[in-house]
Amino acid sequence: MERTQTPATGPVGDLFAFSTAVRVGRQVWLSGASGHDHAGQLVGPDQPYEQTRQALTNLKEALESVGASLAVVATMYWTQKRGGI
Numbered sequence: 789m790e791r792t793q794t795p796a797t798g799p800v801g802d803l804f805a806f807s808t809a810v811r812v813g814r815q816v817w818l819s820g821a822s823g824h825d826h827a828g829q830l831v832g833p834d835q836p837y838e839q840t841r842q843a844l845t846n847l848k849e850a851l852e853s854v855g856a857s858l859a860v861v862a863t864m865y866w867t868q869k870r871g872g873i
Contacts, residue, residue, distance in 0.1 A: 789813045794853040796820055808846070811854035821846045 793807040810817045823831050823839025824846075832838025848858050 792854045794850060809850040809854045809856075811856065816851060816854055816856050818847055818850050821850065 789812050792809075792811040794809040796806055796808050806820055808818060808820050821843045823842045825831050825842060830839070831842040844858075847864075851857055851861070
């Protein structure tokens with residue numbers, strides 16, 4: 789099976805070695821989506837709605853980078869890290 793991956797970019801990608809999206813066959817795994825923009829800045833400090841919007845935008849872009857879309861997402865797990873990154 790063909791494997792496609794999109795490495796994390798920007799300041800976060802410089803600090804941590806992981807891929808935001810990995811596709812193997814018809815399955816896609818995502819990781820590292822947060823409320824940070826491409827420059828690594830937290831969007832809307834103390835504004836969960838704005839951070840969630842940014843995280844979903846980041847997920848959408850990661851999916852598109854491997855030829856998928858939000859329309860085909862079957863399961864999504866959210867976790868919260870206390871204290872920020």
